[in-house]
Amino acid sequence: MIDILLATYNGEQFIENQLLSIIGQTYKNWRLVIHDDGSSDQTIGILKKYQSIDERICLVEDGVTCHSAAKNFLHLLTYSKAEYIIFCDQDDIWFESKLQTLFEAIADRNSPAAVYCNAFAYNGVYITKDKVSLFERDCLANSLFLNSGVQGCSLMFNRALLNELSDFPEFIVMHDHYITMGAICFGEIKYVDHSLMLYRQHFKNVTGNVATSFKQRIFNFFNYANPILDRDHYEANKSFFEKFKDKFTPEQTSIFKAYIKFPSLNFFEKIYYIFKHNFRIGNNKSVLLLKLFF
Incomplete structure:
Protein backbone atom coordinates (compact mmCIF):
# COMPACT_ATOMS: atom_id res chain seq x y z
CA MET A 1 0.00 0.00 0.00
CA ILE A 2 1.14 3.53 -0.85
CA ASP A 3 -0.12 6.57 1.06
CA ILE A 4 -0.30 9.64 -1.17
CA LEU A 5 -0.23 12.74 1.05
CA LEU A 6 -1.93 15.76 -0.52
CA ALA A 7 -1.78 19.17 1.17
CA THR A 8 -4.33 21.61 -0.25
CA TYR A 9 -5.09 25.32 0.00
CA ASN A 10 -7.31 27.32 -2.38
CA GLY A 11 -6.56 24.92 -5.22
CA GLU A 12 -9.89 24.93 -7.05
CA GLN A 13 -8.28 25.97 -10.35
CA PHE A 14 -6.05 22.90 -10.67
CA ILE A 15 -6.99 20.26 -8.07
CA GLU A 16 -9.43 18.31 -10.27
CA ASN A 17 -6.79 17.58 -12.92
CA GLN A 18 -4.45 16.30 -10.25
CA LEU A 19 -7.10 14.06 -8.71
CA LEU A 20 -7.92 12.58 -12.11
CA SER A 21 -4.25 11.87 -12.78
CA ILE A 22 -3.98 10.01 -9.45
CA ILE A 23 -7.14 7.97 -10.08
CA GLY A 24 -5.69 7.06 -13.49
CA GLN A 25 -2.48 5.52 -12.08
CA THR A 26 -1.63 2.03 -13.32
CA TYR A 27 -0.66 1.11 -9.74
CA LYS A 28 -3.98 0.77 -7.90
CA ASN A 29 -3.10 -0.12 -4.30
CA TRP A 30 -2.97 3.41 -2.90
CA ARG A 31 -4.77 5.66 -0.43
CA LEU A 32 -4.98 9.41 -0.98
CA VAL A 33 -4.88 11.24 2.36
CA ILE A 34 -5.77 14.93 2.08
CA HIS A 35 -5.53 17.75 4.61
CA ASP A 36 -6.78 21.21 3.68
CA ASP A 37 -5.22 24.30 5.26
CA GLY A 38 -8.32 26.48 5.44
CA SER A 39 -9.34 27.00 1.82
CA SER A 40 -11.88 29.73 1.15
CA ASP A 41 -12.67 28.71 -2.44
CA GLN A 42 -14.35 25.54 -3.79
CA THR A 43 -11.45 23.19 -3.01
CA ILE A 44 -13.27 21.32 -0.23
CA GLY A 45 -16.34 20.79 -2.40
CA ILE A 46 -14.23 19.31 -5.19
CA LEU A 47 -12.40 17.04 -2.74
CA LYS A 48 -15.66 15.76 -1.24
CA LYS A 49 -17.06 15.11 -4.71
CA TYR A 50 -14.15 12.80 -5.53
CA GLN A 51 -14.17 11.26 -2.07
CA SER A 52 -17.73 10.11 -2.78
CA ILE A 53 -16.60 8.65 -6.11
CA ASP A 54 -13.48 6.77 -4.98
CA GLU A 55 -13.27 5.15 -1.52
CA ARG A 56 -9.46 5.32 -1.64
CA ILE A 57 -9.69 9.10 -1.16
CA CYS A 58 -9.71 10.24 2.47
CA LEU A 59 -10.22 13.90 3.44
CA VAL A 60 -8.98 14.57 6.97
CA GLU A 61 -11.17 17.15 8.70
CA ASP A 62 -9.56 17.68 12.11
CA GLY A 63 -9.94 21.44 12.48
CA VAL A 64 -6.17 22.00 12.37
CA THR A 65 -4.83 24.95 10.36
CA CYS A 66 -1.09 24.80 9.66
CA HIS A 67 -0.61 28.12 7.81
CA SER A 68 2.15 26.70 5.57
CA ALA A 69 2.59 23.95 3.00
CA ALA A 70 5.57 22.45 4.84
CA LYS A 71 3.71 22.19 8.17
CA ASN A 72 0.65 20.83 6.40
CA PHE A 73 2.69 18.01 4.83
CA LEU A 74 4.42 17.23 8.13
CA HIS A 75 1.00 17.13 9.79
CA LEU A 76 -0.17 14.67 7.13
CA LEU A 77 2.67 12.30 8.03
CA THR A 78 0.92 11.63 11.35
CA TYR A 79 -2.04 10.16 9.42
CA SER A 80 0.04 7.86 7.23
CA LYS A 81 -0.09 4.12 7.97
CA ALA A 82 1.22 2.57 4.74
CA GLU A 83 4.63 1.04 4.12
CA TYR A 84 5.34 3.55 1.34
CA ILE A 85 4.63 7.28 1.28
CA ILE A 86 4.71 9.95 -1.41
CA PHE A 87 3.94 13.68 -1.20
CA CYS A 88 1.57 15.24 -3.71
CA ASP A 89 1.11 18.88 -4.73
CA GLN A 90 -2.38 20.07 -5.58
CA ASP A 91 -1.55 21.60 -8.94
CA ASP A 92 0.62 19.05 -10.78
CA ILE A 93 -0.35 16.29 -13.21
CA TRP A 94 1.07 12.80 -12.76
CA PHE A 95 1.79 10.50 -15.67
CA GLU A 96 -0.07 7.21 -15.26
CA SER A 97 3.09 5.14 -14.63
CA LYS A 98 4.50 7.36 -11.85
CA LEU A 99 3.49 5.32 -8.80
CA GLN A 100 4.30 2.01 -10.46
CA THR A 101 7.77 3.13 -11.56
CA LEU A 102 8.77 4.59 -8.19
CA PHE A 103 7.31 1.67 -6.24
CA GLU A 104 9.21 -0.91 -8.29
CA ALA A 105 12.44 0.98 -7.65
CA ILE A 106 12.06 0.83 -3.86
CA ALA A 107 9.89 -2.23 -3.16
CA ASP A 108 12.82 -4.57 -2.44
CA ARG A 109 14.29 -2.30 0.27
CA ASN A 110 13.60 -3.16 3.90
CA SER A 111 16.08 -0.64 5.29
CA PRO A 112 15.47 3.16 5.19
CA ALA A 113 15.24 4.25 1.56
CA ALA A 114 13.81 6.83 -0.82
CA VAL A 115 13.53 7.13 -4.58
CA TYR A 116 12.83 10.14 -6.75
CA CYS A 117 12.17 10.95 -10.39
CA ASN A 118 12.28 14.03 -12.57
CA ALA A 119 9.55 16.17 -14.11
CA PHE A 120 8.75 18.52 -16.94
CA ALA A 121 7.83 22.13 -16.15
CA TYR A 122 4.39 23.11 -17.38
CA ASN A 123 2.82 26.58 -17.41
CA GLY A 124 -0.62 25.52 -18.60
CA VAL A 125 0.29 25.94 -22.25
CA TYR A 126 3.96 25.12 -22.76
CA ILE A 127 5.83 22.02 -21.55
CA THR A 128 9.59 22.42 -21.37
CA LYS A 129 11.64 19.69 -23.02
CA ASP A 130 14.23 20.04 -20.23
CA LYS A 131 13.98 18.28 -16.88
CA VAL A 132 13.15 20.30 -13.76
CA SER A 133 15.92 18.81 -11.58
CA LEU A 134 19.40 19.63 -12.88
CA PHE A 135 21.51 17.88 -10.24
CA GLU A 136 21.37 14.41 -8.72
CA ARG A 137 22.41 13.63 -5.16
CA ASP A 138 23.30 10.48 -3.28
CA CYS A 139 25.45 11.52 -0.30
CA LEU A 140 25.94 14.32 2.21
CA ALA A 141 28.86 16.02 0.46
CA ASN A 142 26.97 16.52 -2.81
CA SER A 143 23.68 17.56 -1.21
CA LEU A 144 24.30 20.23 1.42
CA PHE A 145 25.09 23.04 -1.02
CA LEU A 146 22.04 22.40 -3.21
CA ASN A 147 19.96 24.52 -0.78
CA SER A 148 16.97 22.26 -1.27
CA GLY A 149 15.64 18.79 -0.91
CA VAL A 150 14.52 16.49 -3.65
CA GLN A 151 11.33 17.92 -5.13
CA GLY A 152 8.70 16.62 -2.70
CA CYS A 153 6.15 15.50 -5.26
CA SER A 154 8.88 13.41 -6.96
CA LEU A 155 9.90 11.60 -3.78
CA MET A 156 8.68 8.22 -2.51
CA PHE A 157 10.05 6.78 0.75
CA ASN A 158 9.43 3.78 2.96
CA ARG A 159 8.15 3.38 6.50
CA ALA A 160 11.62 2.39 7.74
CA LEU A 161 12.92 5.86 6.78
CA LEU A 162 9.96 7.66 8.34
CA ASN A 163 10.53 5.75 11.58
CA GLU A 164 14.06 7.17 11.69
CA LEU A 165 12.67 10.70 11.37
CA SER A 166 9.56 10.62 13.55
CA ASP A 167 11.09 12.92 16.19
CA PHE A 168 11.32 16.28 14.40
CA PRO A 169 14.20 18.78 14.84
CA GLU A 170 13.51 22.26 16.18
CA PHE A 171 13.55 23.83 12.70
CA ILE A 172 12.47 22.31 9.38
CA VAL A 173 12.51 24.55 6.33
CA MET A 174 10.53 22.21 4.04
CA HIS A 175 9.11 18.70 4.31
CA ASP A 176 10.96 17.42 1.25
CA HIS A 177 14.31 18.79 2.45
CA TYR A 178 13.83 16.99 5.77
CA ILE A 179 13.04 13.62 4.17
CA THR A 180 15.90 14.01 1.70
CA MET A 181 18.41 14.66 4.47
CA GLY A 182 17.11 11.63 6.33
CA ALA A 183 17.49 9.34 3.32
CA ILE A 184 21.01 10.57 2.63
CA CYS A 185 22.17 10.25 6.23
CA PHE A 186 20.36 7.15 7.47
CA GLY A 187 19.56 5.10 4.41
CA GLU A 188 19.85 5.37 0.66
CA ILE A 189 18.37 7.57 -2.01
CA LYS A 190 17.92 6.40 -5.60
CA TYR A 191 17.26 8.41 -8.74
CA VAL A 192 15.02 7.15 -11.55
CA ASP A 193 16.02 9.04 -14.68
CA HIS A 194 12.52 9.62 -16.04
CA SER A 195 10.19 12.61 -16.01
CA LEU A 196 6.99 11.16 -14.57
CA MET A 197 4.84 14.25 -14.14
CA LEU A 198 4.10 17.81 -15.19
CA TYR A 199 5.30 20.28 -12.55
CA ARG A 200 2.88 23.14 -13.01
CA GLN A 201 4.27 26.69 -12.94
CA HIS A 202 2.05 29.62 -11.98
CA PHE A 203 2.14 32.72 -9.80
CA LYS A 204 0.72 30.88 -6.78
CA ASN A 205 3.52 28.31 -6.57
CA VAL A 206 4.63 27.96 -2.93
CA THR A 207 8.27 27.17 -3.74
CA GLY A 208 8.66 29.51 -6.69
CA ASN A 209 8.65 29.04 -10.42
CA VAL A 210 11.13 27.04 -12.46
CA ALA A 211 12.29 28.78 -15.63
CA THR A 212 11.13 26.91 -18.71
CA SER A 213 14.39 27.29 -20.66
CA PHE A 214 17.65 25.57 -19.73
CA LYS A 215 19.60 28.78 -20.35
CA GLN A 216 17.44 30.80 -17.97
CA ARG A 217 17.68 28.11 -15.29
CA ILE A 218 21.49 28.14 -15.47
CA PHE A 219 21.44 31.95 -15.29
CA ASN A 220 19.17 31.83 -12.23
CA PHE A 221 21.42 29.28 -10.57
CA PHE A 222 24.45 31.57 -10.79
CA ASN A 223 22.52 34.74 -10.08
CA TYR A 224 23.81 36.80 -7.14
CA ALA A 225 20.40 36.52 -5.52
CA ASN A 226 20.84 32.73 -5.38
CA PRO A 227 23.59 32.38 -2.73
CA ILE A 228 26.01 29.53 -2.12
CA LEU A 229 24.26 28.96 1.20
CA ASP A 230 20.61 29.85 1.58
Missing part, protein backbone atom coordinates in the same frame (compact mmCIF):
# COMPACT_ATOMS: atom_id res chain seq x y z
CA ARG A 231 20.01 30.99 5.18
CA ASP A 232 16.87 28.92 5.80
CA HIS A 233 18.34 25.68 4.44
CA TYR A 234 21.58 26.35 6.31
CA GLU A 235 19.67 26.74 9.58
CA ALA A 236 17.61 23.63 8.81
CA ASN A 237 20.77 21.61 8.20
CA LYS A 238 22.25 22.86 11.47
CA SER A 239 19.06 21.91 13.30
CA PHE A 240 19.09 18.47 11.65
CA PHE A 241 22.68 17.96 12.78
CA GLU A 242 21.95 18.97 16.37
CA LYS A 243 18.92 16.68 16.53
CA PHE A 244 20.57 13.55 15.15
CA LYS A 245 24.29 14.07 15.81
CA ASP A 246 24.54 10.93 17.95
CA LYS A 247 23.42 8.82 14.96
CA PHE A 248 25.94 10.08 12.38
CA THR A 249 29.08 8.26 11.28
CA PRO A 250 32.42 10.00 12.01
CA GLU A 251 32.67 10.94 8.32
CA GLN A 252 29.18 12.48 8.31
CA THR A 253 29.96 14.39 11.51
CA SER A 254 33.13 15.79 9.95
CA ILE A 255 31.25 16.88 6.81
CA PHE A 256 28.47 18.53 8.81
CA LYS A 257 30.91 20.43 11.02
CA ALA A 258 32.84 21.68 7.99
CA TYR A 259 29.60 22.79 6.34
CA ILE A 260 28.43 24.63 9.46
CA LYS A 261 31.80 26.41 9.68
CA PHE A 262 31.83 27.33 5.97
CA PRO A 263 30.22 30.83 6.21
CA SER A 264 32.88 31.99 8.68
CA LEU A 265 35.79 31.02 6.40
CA ASN A 266 37.67 33.41 4.14
CA PHE A 267 37.73 32.89 0.38
CA PHE A 268 40.84 30.69 0.27
CA GLU A 269 39.77 28.64 3.27
CA LYS A 270 36.47 27.94 1.51
CA ILE A 271 38.34 26.60 -1.52
CA TYR A 272 40.44 24.41 0.77
CA TYR A 273 37.34 23.04 2.51
CA ILE A 274 35.66 22.26 -0.81
CA PHE A 275 38.58 20.04 -1.82
CA LYS A 276 39.25 18.61 1.64
CA HIS A 277 35.66 17.46 2.20
CA ASN A 278 34.84 16.83 -1.48
CA PHE A 279 31.96 19.31 -1.36
CA ARG A 280 30.15 19.56 -4.67
CA ILE A 281 26.81 20.39 -6.21
CA GLY A 282 25.42 17.19 -7.58
CA ASN A 283 28.46 15.29 -8.82
CA ASN A 284 30.38 18.32 -10.04
CA LYS A 285 32.87 20.18 -7.82
CA SER A 286 33.49 22.79 -10.53
CA VAL A 287 29.90 24.04 -10.29
CA LEU A 288 30.37 24.87 -6.60
CA LEU A 289 33.72 26.51 -7.30
CA LEU A 290 32.25 28.63 -10.10
CA LYS A 291 29.44 29.68 -7.77
CA LEU A 292 32.04 30.67 -5.17
CA PHE A 293 33.96 32.78 -7.70
CA PHE A 294 30.94 34.48 -9.23
Whole structure:
Protein backbone atom coordinates (compact mmCIF):
# COMPACT_ATOMS: atom_id res chain seq x y z
CA MET A 1 0.00 0.00 0.00
CA ILE A 2 1.14 3.53 -0.85
CA ASP A 3 -0.12 6.57 1.06
CA ILE A 4 -0.30 9.64 -1.17
CA LEU A 5 -0.23 12.74 1.05
CA LEU A 6 -1.93 15.76 -0.52
CA ALA A 7 -1.78 19.17 1.17
CA THR A 8 -4.33 21.61 -0.25
CA TYR A 9 -5.09 25.32 0.00
CA ASN A 10 -7.31 27.32 -2.38
CA GLY A 11 -6.56 24.92 -5.22
CA GLU A 12 -9.89 24.93 -7.05
CA GLN A 13 -8.28 25.97 -10.35
CA PHE A 14 -6.05 22.90 -10.67
CA ILE A 15 -6.99 20.26 -8.07
CA GLU A 16 -9.43 18.31 -10.27
CA ASN A 17 -6.79 17.58 -12.92
CA GLN A 18 -4.45 16.30 -10.25
CA LEU A 19 -7.10 14.06 -8.71
CA LEU A 20 -7.92 12.58 -12.11
CA SER A 21 -4.25 11.87 -12.78
CA ILE A 22 -3.98 10.01 -9.45
CA ILE A 23 -7.14 7.97 -10.08
CA GLY A 24 -5.69 7.06 -13.49
CA GLN A 25 -2.48 5.52 -12.08
CA THR A 26 -1.63 2.03 -13.32
CA TYR A 27 -0.66 1.11 -9.74
CA LYS A 28 -3.98 0.77 -7.90
CA ASN A 29 -3.10 -0.12 -4.30
CA TRP A 30 -2.97 3.41 -2.90
CA ARG A 31 -4.77 5.66 -0.43
CA LEU A 32 -4.98 9.41 -0.98
CA VAL A 33 -4.88 11.24 2.36
CA ILE A 34 -5.77 14.93 2.08
CA HIS A 35 -5.53 17.75 4.61
CA ASP A 36 -6.78 21.21 3.68
CA ASP A 37 -5.22 24.30 5.26
CA GLY A 38 -8.32 26.48 5.44
CA SER A 39 -9.34 27.00 1.82
CA SER A 40 -11.88 29.73 1.15
CA ASP A 41 -12.67 28.71 -2.44
CA GLN A 42 -14.35 25.54 -3.79
CA THR A 43 -11.45 23.19 -3.01
CA ILE A 44 -13.27 21.32 -0.23
CA GLY A 45 -16.34 20.79 -2.40
CA ILE A 46 -14.23 19.31 -5.19
CA LEU A 47 -12.40 17.04 -2.74
CA LYS A 48 -15.66 15.76 -1.24
CA LYS A 49 -17.06 15.11 -4.71
CA TYR A 50 -14.15 12.80 -5.53
CA GLN A 51 -14.17 11.26 -2.07
CA SER A 52 -17.73 10.11 -2.78
CA ILE A 53 -16.60 8.65 -6.11
CA ASP A 54 -13.48 6.77 -4.98
CA GLU A 55 -13.27 5.15 -1.52
CA ARG A 56 -9.46 5.32 -1.64
CA ILE A 57 -9.69 9.10 -1.16
CA CYS A 58 -9.71 10.24 2.47
CA LEU A 59 -10.22 13.90 3.44
CA VAL A 60 -8.98 14.57 6.97
CA GLU A 61 -11.17 17.15 8.70
CA ASP A 62 -9.56 17.68 12.11
CA GLY A 63 -9.94 21.44 12.48
CA VAL A 64 -6.17 22.00 12.37
CA THR A 65 -4.83 24.95 10.36
CA CYS A 66 -1.09 24.80 9.66
CA HIS A 67 -0.61 28.12 7.81
CA SER A 68 2.15 26.70 5.57
CA ALA A 69 2.59 23.95 3.00
CA ALA A 70 5.57 22.45 4.84
CA LYS A 71 3.71 22.19 8.17
CA ASN A 72 0.65 20.83 6.40
CA PHE A 73 2.69 18.01 4.83
CA LEU A 74 4.42 17.23 8.13
CA HIS A 75 1.00 17.13 9.79
CA LEU A 76 -0.17 14.67 7.13
CA LEU A 77 2.67 12.30 8.03
CA THR A 78 0.92 11.63 11.35
CA TYR A 79 -2.04 10.16 9.42
CA SER A 80 0.04 7.86 7.23
CA LYS A 81 -0.09 4.12 7.97
CA ALA A 82 1.22 2.57 4.74
CA GLU A 83 4.63 1.04 4.12
CA TYR A 84 5.34 3.55 1.34
CA ILE A 85 4.63 7.28 1.28
CA ILE A 86 4.71 9.95 -1.41
CA PHE A 87 3.94 13.68 -1.20
CA CYS A 88 1.57 15.24 -3.71
CA ASP A 89 1.11 18.88 -4.73
CA GLN A 90 -2.38 20.07 -5.58
CA ASP A 91 -1.55 21.60 -8.94
CA ASP A 92 0.62 19.05 -10.78
CA ILE A 93 -0.35 16.29 -13.21
CA TRP A 94 1.07 12.80 -12.76
CA PHE A 95 1.79 10.50 -15.67
CA GLU A 96 -0.07 7.21 -15.26
CA SER A 97 3.09 5.14 -14.63
CA LYS A 98 4.50 7.36 -11.85
CA LEU A 99 3.49 5.32 -8.80
CA GLN A 100 4.30 2.01 -10.46
CA THR A 101 7.77 3.13 -11.56
CA LEU A 102 8.77 4.59 -8.19
CA PHE A 103 7.31 1.67 -6.24
CA GLU A 104 9.21 -0.91 -8.29
CA ALA A 105 12.44 0.98 -7.65
CA ILE A 106 12.06 0.83 -3.86
CA ALA A 107 9.89 -2.23 -3.16
CA ASP A 108 12.82 -4.57 -2.44
CA ARG A 109 14.29 -2.30 0.27
CA ASN A 110 13.60 -3.16 3.90
CA SER A 111 16.08 -0.64 5.29
CA PRO A 112 15.47 3.16 5.19
CA ALA A 113 15.24 4.25 1.56
CA ALA A 114 13.81 6.83 -0.82
CA VAL A 115 13.53 7.13 -4.58
CA TYR A 116 12.83 10.14 -6.75
CA CYS A 117 12.17 10.95 -10.39
CA ASN A 118 12.28 14.03 -12.57
CA ALA A 119 9.55 16.17 -14.11
CA PHE A 120 8.75 18.52 -16.94
CA ALA A 121 7.83 22.13 -16.15
CA TYR A 122 4.39 23.11 -17.38
CA ASN A 123 2.82 26.58 -17.41
CA GLY A 124 -0.62 25.52 -18.60
CA VAL A 125 0.29 25.94 -22.25
CA TYR A 126 3.96 25.12 -22.76
CA ILE A 127 5.83 22.02 -21.55
CA THR A 128 9.59 22.42 -21.37
CA LYS A 129 11.64 19.69 -23.02
CA ASP A 130 14.23 20.04 -20.23
CA LYS A 131 13.98 18.28 -16.88
CA VAL A 132 13.15 20.30 -13.76
CA SER A 133 15.92 18.81 -11.58
CA LEU A 134 19.40 19.63 -12.88
CA PHE A 135 21.51 17.88 -10.24
CA GLU A 136 21.37 14.41 -8.72
CA ARG A 137 22.41 13.63 -5.16
CA ASP A 138 23.30 10.48 -3.28
CA CYS A 139 25.45 11.52 -0.30
CA LEU A 140 25.94 14.32 2.21
CA ALA A 141 28.86 16.02 0.46
CA ASN A 142 26.97 16.52 -2.81
CA SER A 143 23.68 17.56 -1.21
CA LEU A 144 24.30 20.23 1.42
CA PHE A 145 25.09 23.04 -1.02
CA LEU A 146 22.04 22.40 -3.21
CA ASN A 147 19.96 24.52 -0.78
CA SER A 148 16.97 22.26 -1.27
CA GLY A 149 15.64 18.79 -0.91
CA VAL A 150 14.52 16.49 -3.65
CA GLN A 151 11.33 17.92 -5.13
CA GLY A 152 8.70 16.62 -2.70
CA CYS A 153 6.15 15.50 -5.26
CA SER A 154 8.88 13.41 -6.96
CA LEU A 155 9.90 11.60 -3.78
CA MET A 156 8.68 8.22 -2.51
CA PHE A 157 10.05 6.78 0.75
CA ASN A 158 9.43 3.78 2.96
CA ARG A 159 8.15 3.38 6.50
CA ALA A 160 11.62 2.39 7.74
CA LEU A 161 12.92 5.86 6.78
CA LEU A 162 9.96 7.66 8.34
CA ASN A 163 10.53 5.75 11.58
CA GLU A 164 14.06 7.17 11.69
CA LEU A 165 12.67 10.70 11.37
CA SER A 166 9.56 10.62 13.55
CA ASP A 167 11.09 12.92 16.19
CA PHE A 168 11.32 16.28 14.40
CA PRO A 169 14.20 18.78 14.84
CA GLU A 170 13.51 22.26 16.18
CA PHE A 171 13.55 23.83 12.70
CA ILE A 172 12.47 22.31 9.38
CA VAL A 173 12.51 24.55 6.33
CA MET A 174 10.53 22.21 4.04
CA HIS A 175 9.11 18.70 4.31
CA ASP A 176 10.96 17.42 1.25
CA HIS A 177 14.31 18.79 2.45
CA TYR A 178 13.83 16.99 5.77
CA ILE A 179 13.04 13.62 4.17
CA THR A 180 15.90 14.01 1.70
CA MET A 181 18.41 14.66 4.47
CA GLY A 182 17.11 11.63 6.33
CA ALA A 183 17.49 9.34 3.32
CA ILE A 184 21.01 10.57 2.63
CA CYS A 185 22.17 10.25 6.23
CA PHE A 186 20.36 7.15 7.47
CA GLY A 187 19.56 5.10 4.41
CA GLU A 188 19.85 5.37 0.66
CA ILE A 189 18.37 7.57 -2.01
CA LYS A 190 17.92 6.40 -5.60
CA TYR A 191 17.26 8.41 -8.74
CA VAL A 192 15.02 7.15 -11.55
CA ASP A 193 16.02 9.04 -14.68
CA HIS A 194 12.52 9.62 -16.04
CA SER A 195 10.19 12.61 -16.01
CA LEU A 196 6.99 11.16 -14.57
CA MET A 197 4.84 14.25 -14.14
CA LEU A 198 4.10 17.81 -15.19
CA TYR A 199 5.30 20.28 -12.55
CA ARG A 200 2.88 23.14 -13.01
CA GLN A 201 4.27 26.69 -12.94
CA HIS A 202 2.05 29.62 -11.98
CA PHE A 203 2.14 32.72 -9.80
CA LYS A 204 0.72 30.88 -6.78
CA ASN A 205 3.52 28.31 -6.57
CA VAL A 206 4.63 27.96 -2.93
CA THR A 207 8.27 27.17 -3.74
CA GLY A 208 8.66 29.51 -6.69
CA ASN A 209 8.65 29.04 -10.42
CA VAL A 210 11.13 27.04 -12.46
CA ALA A 211 12.29 28.78 -15.63
CA THR A 212 11.13 26.91 -18.71
CA SER A 213 14.39 27.29 -20.66
CA PHE A 214 17.65 25.57 -19.73
CA LYS A 215 19.60 28.78 -20.35
CA GLN A 216 17.44 30.80 -17.97
CA ARG A 217 17.68 28.11 -15.29
CA ILE A 218 21.49 28.14 -15.47
CA PHE A 219 21.44 31.95 -15.29
CA ASN A 220 19.17 31.83 -12.23
CA PHE A 221 21.42 29.28 -10.57
CA PHE A 222 24.45 31.57 -10.79
CA ASN A 223 22.52 34.74 -10.08
CA TYR A 224 23.81 36.80 -7.14
CA ALA A 225 20.40 36.52 -5.52
CA ASN A 226 20.84 32.73 -5.38
CA PRO A 227 23.59 32.38 -2.73
CA ILE A 228 26.01 29.53 -2.12
CA LEU A 229 24.26 28.96 1.20
CA ASP A 230 20.61 29.85 1.58
CA ARG A 231 20.01 30.99 5.18
CA ASP A 232 16.87 28.92 5.80
CA HIS A 233 18.34 25.68 4.44
CA TYR A 234 21.58 26.35 6.31
CA GLU A 235 19.67 26.74 9.58
CA ALA A 236 17.61 23.63 8.81
CA ASN A 237 20.77 21.61 8.20
CA LYS A 238 22.25 22.86 11.47
CA SER A 239 19.06 21.91 13.30
CA PHE A 240 19.09 18.47 11.65
CA PHE A 241 22.68 17.96 12.78
CA GLU A 242 21.95 18.97 16.37
CA LYS A 243 18.92 16.68 16.53
CA PHE A 244 20.57 13.55 15.15
CA LYS A 245 24.29 14.07 15.81
CA ASP A 246 24.54 10.93 17.95
CA LYS A 247 23.42 8.82 14.96
CA PHE A 248 25.94 10.08 12.38
CA THR A 249 29.08 8.26 11.28
CA PRO A 250 32.42 10.00 12.01
CA GLU A 251 32.67 10.94 8.32
CA GLN A 252 29.18 12.48 8.31
CA THR A 253 29.96 14.39 11.51
CA SER A 254 33.13 15.79 9.95
CA ILE A 255 31.25 16.88 6.81
CA PHE A 256 28.47 18.53 8.81
CA LYS A 257 30.91 20.43 11.02
CA ALA A 258 32.84 21.68 7.99
CA TYR A 259 29.60 22.79 6.34
CA ILE A 260 28.43 24.63 9.46
CA LYS A 261 31.80 26.41 9.68
CA PHE A 262 31.83 27.33 5.97
CA PRO A 263 30.22 30.83 6.21
CA SER A 264 32.88 31.99 8.68
CA LEU A 265 35.79 31.02 6.40
CA ASN A 266 37.67 33.41 4.14
CA PHE A 267 37.73 32.89 0.38
CA PHE A 268 40.84 30.69 0.27
CA GLU A 269 39.77 28.64 3.27
CA LYS A 270 36.47 27.94 1.51
CA ILE A 271 38.34 26.60 -1.52
CA TYR A 272 40.44 24.41 0.77
CA TYR A 273 37.34 23.04 2.51
CA ILE A 274 35.66 22.26 -0.81
CA PHE A 275 38.58 20.04 -1.82
CA LYS A 276 39.25 18.61 1.64
CA HIS A 277 35.66 17.46 2.20
CA ASN A 278 34.84 16.83 -1.48
CA PHE A 279 31.96 19.31 -1.36
CA ARG A 280 30.15 19.56 -4.67
CA ILE A 281 26.81 20.39 -6.21
CA GLY A 282 25.42 17.19 -7.58
CA ASN A 283 28.46 15.29 -8.82
CA ASN A 284 30.38 18.32 -10.04
CA LYS A 285 32.87 20.18 -7.82
CA SER A 286 33.49 22.79 -10.53
CA VAL A 287 29.90 24.04 -10.29
CA LEU A 288 30.37 24.87 -6.60
CA LEU A 289 33.72 26.51 -7.30
CA LEU A 290 32.25 28.63 -10.10
CA LYS A 291 29.44 29.68 -7.77
CA LEU A 292 32.04 30.67 -5.17
CA PHE A 293 33.96 32.78 -7.70
CA PHE A 294 30.94 34.48 -9.23
